[in-house]
Every structure is written in C-alpha cells, then in structure tokens.
Amino acid sequence: MNWNEVIGSSALVPLFSSGVALAVPTATAAVGECFSERAGNLNLGVEGMMLSGAFAGFIGTYYTHSVAVGVLCGIGAGVLLGILMAGLSVWLKTEQVINGIALVLFAQGLTAFVYGKLFSTSSTPTISTPANLHIPLLADIPVIGPVLFKQNSLFYIAVAAMLGVIFVLYRTRFGLSVRATGEDPAAADAAAISVDRVRWIALLVGGATAGLGGAVLVVGQLGIIQTNVTAGAGWIAVALVIFGRWNPVYVILGAFLFGTTDALQLRIQAASGGVTSGFPYEFFQALPYLVTLAVMVAVAIGARRTAQPAALGAPFRKEVAG
Amino acid sequence: MPSICSKCLCICGLGLALVMAGCGSSSSSSSSASSGASASSTTSSSSGPLSVGLVLPCPTNDLSWCQQGYQAAQTLQQQGLIKFHYLANAPQDTASASQIMERYAKAGDKLVIGHSSWQDAAFAAGKAIPGTDFAYGGGGQTATNVATYNEPIYQAGYLAGIIAAGISKKGKIGGIAGPDVPLCHAELAAFDAGAKSVDPSIQTTNTYDGDWNDITKGKQATLAQASQGADVFLACGGGPASGMVQAIKQENLSGFGYVADMSSLAPKNVVGSIIYNLVPYFTAMVHDVDSGTYRPGKAYTFGLAQNGVYLKLNPSYAVTKIPASSTAAMEKALAAVKAGKLTVPNIGS
Numbered sequence: 001m002n003w004n005e006v007i008g009s010s011a012l013v014p015l016f017s018s019g020v021a022l023a024v025p026t027a028t029a030a031v032g033e034c035f036s037e038r039a040g041n042l043n044l045g046v047e048g049m050m051l052s053g054a055f056a057g058f059i060g061t062y063y064t065h066s067v068a069v070g071v072l073c074g075i076g077a078g079v080l081l082g083i084l085m086a087g088l089s090v091w092l093k094t095e096q097v098i099n100g101i102a103l104v105l106f107a108q109g110l111t112a113f114v115y116g117k118l119f120s121t122s123s124t125p126t127i128s129t130p131a132n133l134h135i136p137l138l139a140d141i142p143v144i145g146p147v148l149f150k151q152n153s154l155f156y157i158a159v160a161a162m163l164g165v166i167f168v169l170y171r172t173r174f175g176l177s178v179r180a181t182g183e184d185p186a187a188a189d190a191a192a193i194s195v196d197r198v199r200w201i202a203l204l205v206g207g208a209t210a211g212l213g214g215a216v217l218v219v220g221q222l223g224i225i226q227t228n229v230t231a232g233a234g235w236i237a238v239a240l241v242i243f244g245r246w247n248p249v250y251v252i253l254g255a256f257l258f259g260t261t262d263a264l265q266l267r268i269q270a271a272s273g274g275v276t277s278g279f280p281y282e283f284f285q286a287l288p289y290l291v292t293l294a295v296m297v298a299v300a301i302g303a304r305r306t307a308q309p310a311a312l313g314a315p316f317r318k319e320v321a322g
Numbered sequence: 323m324p325s326i327c328s329k330c331l332c333i334c335g336l337g338l339a340l341v342m343a344g345c346g347s348s349s350s351s352s353s354s355a356s357s358g359a360s361a362s363s364t365t366s367s368s369s370g371p372l373s374v375g376l377v378l379p380c381p382t383n384d385l386s387w388c389q390q391g392y393q394a395a396q397t398l399q400q401q402g403l404i405k406f407h408y409l410a411n412a413p414q415d416t417a418s419a420s421q422i423m424e425r426y427a428k429a430g431d432k433l434v435i436g437h438s439s440w441q442d443a444a445f446a447a448g449k450a451i452p453g454t455d456f457a458y459g460g461g462g463q464t465a466t467n468v469a470t471y472n473e474p475i476y477q478a479g480y481l482a483g484i485i486a487a488g489i490s491k492k493g494k495i496g497g498i499a500g501p502d503v504p505l506c507h508a509e510l511a512a513f514d515a516g517a518k519s520v521d522p523s524i525q526t527t528n529t530y531d532g533d534w535n536d537i538t539k540g541k542q543a544t545l546a547q548a549s550q551g552a553d554v555f556l557a558c559g560g561g562p563a564s565g566m567v568q569a570i571k572q573e574n575l576s577g578f579g580y581v582a583d584m585s586s587l588a589p590k591n592v593v594g595s596i597i598y599n600l601v602p603y604f605t606a607m608v609h610d611v612d613s614g615t616y617r618p619g620k621a622y623t624f625g626l627a628q629n630g631v632y633l634k635l636n637p638s639y640a641v642t643k644i645p646a647s648s649t650a651a652m653e654k655a656l657a658a659v660k661a662g663k664l665t666v667p668n669i670g671s
Contacts, residue, residue, distance in 0.1 A: 126586075126587055222565075
C-alpha cells in the first residue's frame with residue numbers, strides 16, 4: 001500500500017480539510033453542550049436539537065434561497081428545543097436523562113413527519129451549498145492556509161460562535177455564574193445568582209449552538225436532507241464533552257481528532273484496496289472511536305481529580321427558610 | 323413552582339414524544355378504501371383490483387429504494403391491477419415489521435409486501451395468517467405463502483463499469499457502499515469487472531463505510547478516493563449514493579445513481595443511474611395471486627433481460643463526452659446478456 005497517498009505532503013491538505021469539515025458541526029454542538037453542562041444541565045437532547053436545526057436550516061434555505069435565513073432557522077429550531085428542554089429540566093425539574101432522550105425521539109419523529117408532509121410526492125429537494133471563500137494572505141500559508149482559510153462562510157460563523165461561547169464562559173461575569181451554578185448551586189444561590197435563570201440561559205445557548213451545528217452540516221456541506229441526516233453526531237458531541245473534561249478548548253481538539261481520524265480511515269481504506277486487502281473494514285470504522293477512547297482513558301488516568309461539574313444533572317431546589 | 327405533579331407531567335411529555343415518533347413513521351393510506359374496511363374479494367383476475375399492503379422502511383421520496391417500491395405500486399394502481407395501502411418509515415426490527423404486515427393481512431389485504439430484507443418478519447406473519455400471501459425483498463428463503471424478490475443490480479453495475487472505463491481520464495474508478503452485504507459487494511465487483519472487460523489496466527478501489535444512512539460519510543469516502551485519483555464512481559445504499567453525488571457535484575467528477583434516477587441531484591455529473599424497476603416484480607406477484615399460482619412462494623428475480631434492472635443514461639451529463647465506442651460496447655454487452663450469451667459475474671463476497 002502506498003502510504004504516501006494517505007499521509008504524504010500532497011495528501012495532507014485534503015486530509016485535514018476533510019477532517020476539519022467533518023469536525024465543525026459536531027464541535028459546534030459540543031462546545032454549546034459543554035456550556036450547558038458547566039451550568040449543571042445534563043442535556044442529552046443534543047442529537048434532537050442538531051437534527052431539528054439541520055431540517056429547519058434546509059427548509060429555510062430551500063424556500064428563501066438564502067443561506068443566512070437557513071442558518072437563522074436552524075438556530076431558531078435549536079433554541080425552541082432548548083426552551084422545551086429547559087422547561088422540563090429547570091422549571092419542572094424532571095429527570096434530565098429522560099428529558100433528553102424523549103427530546104431526541106420527539107425531534108426525530110417531528111422532522112420525519114414535517115419532511116414527509118412538505119415534500120412527499122415531489123422529487124428529492126436539494127439546495128446549493130455556499131462556495132468556499134478565499135481569505136487573502138492567510139490562505140497562502142502552506143498546509144494550514146488551504147485547510148483553515150478556504151472554507152465556506154458557514155464554517156467561519158460556526159468558529160465565531162464557538163469562540164464566542166468560550167469567551168463568555170471564561171471572561172465574563174455571566175460565565176463565572178455558569179461555572180458556579182454547575183459546581184455548587186447552593187453557594188451560587190447564596191451569592192444572589194439566580195440558579196434557574198442561569199441554567200435556562202445555558203440551555204438556550206446549548207440549543208442554539210446545536211441547531212447551528214445541524215444547519216452548518218446540511219446547509220454548508222451536504223445540500224440534501226434525509227431522515228437522520230445527522231447520523232449520531234449529537235451523541236458524539238455529548239461524548240466529546242466528557243472527553244474534553246468539560247473544557248471547551250479540549251472539546252474542540254477532541255472533535256478535530258475524531259474528525260481527522262475518520263477522514264484518515266477512509267483514505268487508508270481507499271489506498272489499501274479496502275476489503276480486498278484482507279483487513280476487516282469494520283476495524284477502520286471503529287478506528288475513530290478507538291483513538292478517541294484511548295486518548296480519553298490516558299488523560300483520565302493522568303488527571304488528579306475529576307473534571308465533572310459537581311452538580312451535573314441534579315436539579316436545584318431552593319431551601320425555604322423557616 | 324407548579325402545583326401539578328411533576329412526575330405526571332414528565333410521563334405525559336414522554337407519551338407525547340412517543341406519539342410524535344409514531345406519527346413521524348406512519349403515513350396515510352394512499353387508496354380511497356380505508357384500511358379498516360374489508361377489501362372486495364379478488365379470487366380471480368377478472369374481479370377488480372387486488373388489495374395490497376406495502377411496508378417501506380424509508381420515506382417515499384428518498385430518491386432510492388423506497389421511492390422505487392412506492393412508485394411501482396402506484397403504477398400498478400393506475401393500471402387498475404391493485405389498490406394498495408402503504409406505511410413508510412416503518413420500524414426495521416422483526417417484531418414490529420411482522421406486526422405491521424399482520425395488521426394489513428387482518429384488514430383484508432390479499433398480498434402484503436415488506437420492501438426490505440425482512441425474511442424473519444415475513445415468515446412470522448405468514449405463519450400467523452396462513453390465508454394471506456406475503457413477500458419480502460432482498461432474496462433468501464421462501465415458504466408456502468412467503469415469496470421473495472431479489473434484484474440482480476450487479477448486472478446493471480457491469481454495464482456502468484463498461485461506460486466508466488471509457489470516460490475515466492485518470493484510469494481509476496471507485497465504489498462506495500455501506501456495510502459489506504452480498505448485494506453491494508456484487509454490484510461493486512461487477513462495476514470493476516465491466517470496466518476491466520474494456521480496459522484491463524484500469525485501477526479500482528472500493529470503500530465500505532458501514533452506514534446506509536450517513537450521507538456525510540459517503541461524501542467523505544468519495545472525496546478520499548477522488549484525492550487518490552479516482553474520477554468515476556458507483557455507490558450502493560441511499561446514504562453512500564447521496565453522499566457520492568454531492569461529492570462529484572463539488573469536485574466536478576462523474577458517477578452513477580443507485581436504484582432510482584438520481585440525475586436531478588447533479589444534472590451535469592451523473593452519467594446515468596442503475597434503475598431497479600419493481601413493476602415487473604409486483605406485476606408477476608399480483609398475477610400469480612390472481613391466478614392462484616402464488617404458492618409455494620417463489621424467488622422472483624428479473625434482470626436486464628426482463629427489465630427488472632436497467633441502466634438509464636442521463637442526457638444532461640456534461641463532464642466529458644462519452645466515447646461512442648463505450649456506448650457501443652455497453653449496448654453489445656446488454657444484448658448479449660438479454661440473449662443469454664453473457665453471464666455477468668455475481669460475486670457476493
């Protein structure tokens with residue numbers, strides 16, 4: 001097998017370009033989920049929010065021929081589901097794991113229903129994805145330039161959203177409140193922070209970014225919709241938050257590791273002759289998961305303490321005086 | 323704090339979610355007869371259309387597997403041969419599929435078709451309701467009242483390979499599929515064999531990405547092969563095929579559609595599509611039920627010779643000009659298969 005075809009210098013740019021493209025939708029959702037979980041919300045509905053964002057984004061762009069409208073629709077769908085999730089988890093304080101799974105089922109059913117009603121007898125609808133931009137000067141840097149600075153506009157919107165969330169989490173007072181409510185809501189409450197209000201907002205942010213991730217996937221990359229188009233990306237986002245030890249920067253790196261390994265295994269399959277090489281192709285499919293799992297275990301062994309927010313998944317009930 | 327019991331609300335919420343999930347997977351009957359009413363008796367072909375139930379594992383507009391089944395049933399209905407009810411997005415597990423098939427049989431459908439590889443479900447339903455005839459797709463075993471139909475897609479893959487060898491500029495062609503099942507393995511192997519029959523030096527590469535529904539994976543797999551020199555592609559499976567078409571549209575390469583006419587997705591880049599025509603299958607089954615010769619259940623297979631599968635070229639294809647010699651070689655091979663002189667290799671694994 002010609003390894004040069006896979007990791008030679010001319011193959012690196014398409015490899016990393018693919019890896020980054022595969023990673024961005026999941027990374028966007030994962031950073032938002034990290035924000036939600038730092039506030040103490042265990043939001044397992046990310047897959048449902050991404051799927052709704054993907055469908056809403058597609059329908060928005062299909063009818064208005066505007067990528068911007070599609071993106072806004074995607075974010076809006078994510079926010080609506082975020083409201084539903086927050087209503088259940090923060091207002092009614094019901095079991096968060098069940099809420100998340102129910103939300104995913106709901107979103108899967110609703111998107112399939114709406115899609116069938118809107119497009120049932122006509123041929124499969126498609127939209128055109130935005131063209132790649134070419135950022136002057138930066139795009140000419142060898143290797144990194146074509147990978148990072150020749151993507152389409154939605155890529156940069158997603159990156160800006162991720163950086164915005166990280167900035168808010170670590171550099172604003174609100175971000176401090178978020179981290180406090182996740183670690184010790186009673187102390188935050190004593191410091192006059194409204195725990196429920198912070199958790200509400202954190203879930204809306206999580207929903208918005210998940211919806212954005214779904215919209216980026218469909219409007220920015222695929223241009224076509226099918227039932228379950230996100231194919232489990234939301235679940236991977238939830239896992240990436242744990243992998244990144246609830247630090248959004250590591251979450252993004254984890255998403256990139258996963259995406260690049262996925263792109264790599266496809267290239268190895270193509271170069272090695274795939275099934276004819278005698279190597280089970282199922283191993284290639286498992287590779288991204290194995291690599292991510294191995295890194296996570298290695299990091300966890302080396303870590304001194306658990307990184308999980310102490311109040312994750314536990315609803316906060318104010319103690320009534322007297 | 324709300325005074326309503328929060329647990330009750332949670333249960334209601336979960337129930338609502340399940341109802342929505344159920345709504346998303348069911349669809350209305352397409353015929354005017356409600357599925358509750360008993361169908362008119364059709365013991366011979368002269369008395370009215372046959373009442374048929376059709377179960378689809380995917381949506382009717384997936385531009386692929388399910389759309390072909392749905393459209394074939396619609397064609398037969400327009401011809402007055404059948405009146406059919408259908409369920410799209412049906413759950414794929416054996417228990418649910420057999421329940422749905424039994425439901426149609428109990429409601430009066432004389433022939434119930436499960437359009438997926440539902441051998442166990444069809445057998446269970448056939449045992450439960452011995453008076454109704456069942457059929458399932460994909461090939462396998464048959465029973466007294468259970469038939470199967472198996473599409474030799476690989477035959478059309480061979481023809482696609484002949485054309486691919488003529489239009490490939492870099493001398494490398496690629497195949498992308500989901501899991502490595504015999505149907506897809508044979509299709510991609512025949513694609514390679516057809517290309518090699520014209521140009522023995524052509525290079526081939528096949529990737530199995532393991533997921534029928536993942537369009538992104540299919541697109542990335544195609545881009546991976548393209549970065550290594552392949553420029554004509556064939557896919558197997560809805561997700562891989564849609565992904566492949568998006569990739570060839572982006573990179574301006576060439577490819578063949580799968581099961582249905584995919585040229586509308588990328589009019590300039592789709593060379594043609596392998597069409598899986600269910601009309602002869604359903605017509606044969608309906609005829610057999612009407613004439614009482616359905617049992618014991620047969621394995622229906624209609625290939626190139628009977629128009630069960632065919633390669634439909636796309637007149638808008640514009641990446642490069644298809645050489646006249648390629649079209650001639652393809653026509654020659656097609657005629658040879660129809661005359662029984664050429665047997666396309668069927669390599670399932």
